[in-house]
């Protein structure tokens with residue numbers, strides 16, 4: 001019999017189960033509202049990026065609903081300049097990318113929502129994540145959540161989110177490489193590493209949505225990177241709201257992450273807007289890459 005998300009969450013603490021369930025309901029709403037929330041807003045976020053109506057709407061919607069839930073103490077969002085206080089009695093602290101891949105909205109390609117769940121106060125290293133999840137608004141809406149040692153995926157159906165697969169592990173060997181940033185701005189050692197992957201038969205598949213690109217690594221194996229660039233030494237992705245969350249999920253699926261020197265999850269954040277070169281995927285690929293990048297420094 002198909003297991004619902006609610007049934008699957010019987011394994012985890014009550015409060016964590018309630019939070020994940022709540023987020024799944026919000027995701028359902030976001031997915032059905034996306035057709036009506038199109039176009040640009042007249043504002044920029046703290047990263048200087050033009051916000052879309054959908055970015056701002058999803059952000060405010062999630063914040064308001066999580067405040068009502070009473071489960072969340074504070075929240076760090078890509079769309080908010082400071083830590084948002086929600087409910088003093090809440091036991092979780094959340095990191096949020098309300099709408100990831102927003103440049104894909106215009107062309108109707110993949111977008112998602114990324115959520116990290118902590119008990120420690122933010123900012124804190126990603127290794128302190130209690131759970132991490134993302135929702136992918138694709139041809140079907142899927143939800144992936146990870147707790148220590150387990151990654152499970154659910155599909156949104158008429159009966160709500162139902163289990164598709166549990167205990168997901170990255171396939172070995174991996175098949176894909178998925179890399180952001182202009183190739184001419186990759187550092188020489190990284191360029192060489194990618195050429196080796198190509199020679200070994202890894203196929204390029206980059207979609208411009210961290211959620212979509214991570215999800216394909218989870219299912220087909222390989223490596224995703226938004227690397228150090230000659231013009232942007234810290235790459236593009238945000239440590240708190242993006243890289244930590246995905247690094248945790250990939251780690252629980254048997255993979256690994258690096259910023260070029262150490263696991264992304266080990267980085268001590270200096271502030272909530274920090275960016276980090278991000279490389280995630282099969283352990284052997286990440287270990288080899290890390291050695292090359294350290295040596296060439």
Ligand code: AHG
Nearest residue numbers: 099100101102103180181208209210
């Ligand atoms: P967001 O839409 O939340 O700002 O995130 C965009 C991120 C991420 O989704 C993706 O990996 C990357 O930026 C895409 O960047 P490029 O457009 O440079 O490929």
Ligand code: MN
Nearest residue numbers: 097100101242
């Ligand atoms: Mn994003």
Ligand code: MN
Nearest residue numbers: 078097099100
């Ligand atoms: Mn975003």
